[in-house]
Amino acid sequence: xxxxxxxxxxxxxxxxxxxxxxxxxxxxxxxxxxxxxxxxxxxxxxxxxxxxxxxxxxxxxxxxxxxxxxxxxxxxxxxxxxxxxxxxxxxxxxxxxxxxxxxxxxxxxxxxxxxxxxxxxxxxxxxxxxxxxxxxxxxxxxxxxxxxxxxxxxxxxxxxxxxxxxxxxxxxxxxxxxxxxxx
Numbered sequence: 001x002x003x004x005x006x007x008x009x010x011x012x013x014x015x016x017x018x019x020x021x022x023x024x025x026x027x028x029x030x031x032x033x034x035x036x037x038x039x040x041x042x043x044x045x046x047x048x049x050x051x052x053x054x055x056x057x058x059x060x061x062x063x064x065x066x067x068x069x070x071x072x073x074x075x076x077x078x079x080x081x082x083x084x085x086x087x088x089x090x091x092x093x094x095x096x097x098x099x100x101x102x103x104x105x106x107x108x109x110x111x112x113x114x115x116x117x118x119x120x121x122x123x124x125x126x127x128x129x130x131x132x133x134x135x136x137x138x139x140x141x142x143x144x145x146x147x148x149x150x151x152x153x154x155x156x157x158x159x160x161x162x163x164x165x166x167x168x169x170x171x172x173x174x175x176x177x178x179x180x181x182x183x
Contacts, residue, residue, distance in 0.1 A: 036089075046084070101143035116157070131164075
């Protein structure tokens, strides 16, 4: 799926419009992203809330708030390229693809980790396979692993295992930490 997306065979806008709510983006955020995508070209990839508000029925303050929420939730990110600040939508589309693949395939239950071996051109040992299996049991699916490799430009198993460890710590919720009485 990632390959089809990168080659342009899957429409970014269609994927976004049909699946935005599944990654918890509201309609205003969707409209802002679509406007940015429509107005973007090689010369300009970032727009001010004032420029975006010319195409919407909400104020520039509301647009600023929505963009801040997208940044805070790591759905989009800002990058410095020379003197320019560029809006990067890669995290958004990685999330969409991971969510789509997890819902429409068996990859979440796939215990064949040859995909990692193929990506790194490296034969996993028993300990590495066991660690990856443990992360899968914690809820990190094959599409999520592929997304991490792509998003963080991971190029070896050591970096992958380190990133999986960080990711599992972020997403783990301890049952003892839940206040059952105040539910």
